[in-house]
Amino acid sequence: MQPEQPPVIDFSPFYGSDELKRVVLIDQIRQACERFGFFQLINHDVPKELQHEVIDQCKELFKLPIETKEKYAKDIGGYNRGYECLRSQNFEKSGKGDFKEGYYLGKNLPLDDQYVIDKRFGQGPNKYPAELRDPKEFQRVMDEYHEVMTKLATNLLQVLACTLNLHTKYFEDFCEHPVAALRLLHYPPQDPATTEVEKGIGAHTDFGAVTMLLQDQTGGLQVWDNLSSEWVDVSPIAGAYVVNLGNMMMRWTNDRYLSNLHRVINKGGHERFSVPFFFSGNPNYTVKCLPSCADPQIGAKYPPVMVHDWMSGRFADTYGSSEGKAFGDLRQEVVAGMNGNRV
Numbered sequence: 001m002q003p004e005q006p007p008v009i010d011f012s013p014f015y016g017s018d019e020l021k022r023v024v025l026i027d028q029i030r031q032a033c034e035r036f037g038f039f040q041l042i043n044h045d046v047p048k049e050l051q052h053e054v055i056d057q058c059k060e061l062f063k064l065p066i067e068t069k070e071k072y073a074k075d076i077g078g079y080n081r082g083y084e085c086l087r088s089q090n091f092e093k094s095g096k097g098d099f100k101e102g103y104y105l106g107k108n109l110p111l112d113d114q115y116v117i118d119k120r121f122g123q124g125p126n127k128y129p130a131e132l133r134d135p136k137e138f139q140r141v142m143d144e145y146h147e148v149m150t151k152l153a154t155n156l157l158q159v160l161a162c163t164l165n166l167h168t169k170y171f172e173d174f175c176e177h178p179v180a181a182l183r184l185l186h187y188p189p190q191d192p193a194t195t196e197v198e199k200g201i202g203a204h205t206d207f208g209a210v211t212m213l214l215q216d217q218t219g220g221l222q223v224w225d226n227l228s229s230e231w232v233d234v235s236p237i238a239g240a241y242v243v244n245l246g247n248m249m250m251r252w253t254n255d256r257y258l259s260n261l262h263r264v265i266n267k268g269g270h271e272r273f274s275v276p277f278f279f280s281g282n283p284n285y286t287v288k289c290l291p292s293c294a295d296p297q298i299g300a301k302y303p304p305v306m307v308h309d310w311m312s313g314r315f316a317d318t319y320g321s322s323e324g325k326a327f328g329d330l331r332q333e334v335v336a337g338m339n340g341n342r343v
């Protein structure tokens with residue numbers, strides 16, 4: 001089997017009124033979710049200028065001295081916001097740690113928000129570094145971008161509902177007051193002479209429902225192609241989102257849709273910037289096998305789980321004392337899913 005890149009899908013029919021084009025869009029997304037769990041989305045409604053501003057602000061942020069960035073460390077103060085230094089994650093456990101630094105942001109919630117009071121996963125205030133050249137502009141760009149991406153994810157979930165023969169509004173409650181994180185990422189250039197062991201980010205699957213990633217033109221992202229058993233590049237397309245489903249969506253669809261392995265190796269000699277947006281839904285929502293995905297013989301393979309519990313558990317796995325699941329564990333989980341009975 002020849003390796004294949006995930007498909008590029010035109011989202012414009014979502015905004016139009018041509019029913020036939022909508023049906024084609026739904027079919028394309030369904031096939032991509034079953035085959036790869038990955039696709040690239042073009043002709044969405046996120047302004048290109050805002051995307052450029054986000055990448056520019058990333059560059060400003062990571063230029064700050066390490067002592068300044070460490071003042072905003074993710075480990076200080078909870079809420080899953082702030083800076084994570086180079087090598088702080090080690091997905092494959094085989095090398096020195098992933099060669100990237102990151103910065104988590106979310107919706108900037110006040111401390112008296114009920115979800116913050118209830119200590120719901122990922123709900124809280126942002127950290128905006130005061131040392132930036134223009135801190136106010138950083139905040140404006142990130143807050144605006146978070147809002148626009150929340151809307152795009154909500155729109156995409158409407159289409160996903162249709163791909164699963166569910167009502168367009170099926171995921172509406174799930175999309176209310178969502179756990180939604182922006183992760184600004186900076187990958188310094190790797191030494192081209194190093195072995196494959198060195199990774200920008202080691203092979204892993206994402207935890208949540210859907211991830212929508214903005215990447216610059218550097219390249220380096222790869223996804224596992226199960227049919228050819230090879231890593232394939234996800235080549236940068238200016239302005240496009242690399243969309244992938246997370247483990248929660250795989251579980252929700254009873255393994256019908258795939259949460260696929262991906263990794264980054266940045267050997268092009270340039271620094272790389274990317275910004276994944278992780279959408280995981282309302283923390284109080286209970287995810288249980290979708291009605292259209294239950295297996296005729298065995299029904300649901302997994303018990304229901306609350307979004308808050310699922311996300312807290314998966315994050316503890318990755319950032320906890322054991323520093324994450326080994327590649328083998330994650331892989332096994334995904335392969336088990338792919339071999340599972342499909343509806």
Ligand SMILES: O=C(O)CCC(=O)C(=O)O
Pocket residue numbers: 183185201206213215221262263264274275276
């Ligand atoms: O930077 C990328 O292209 C991938 C990032 C990623 O997979 C993640 O943060 O989960």
Ligand SMILES: [Fe+2]
Pocket residue numbers: 204205206262
């Ligand atoms: Fe990822």
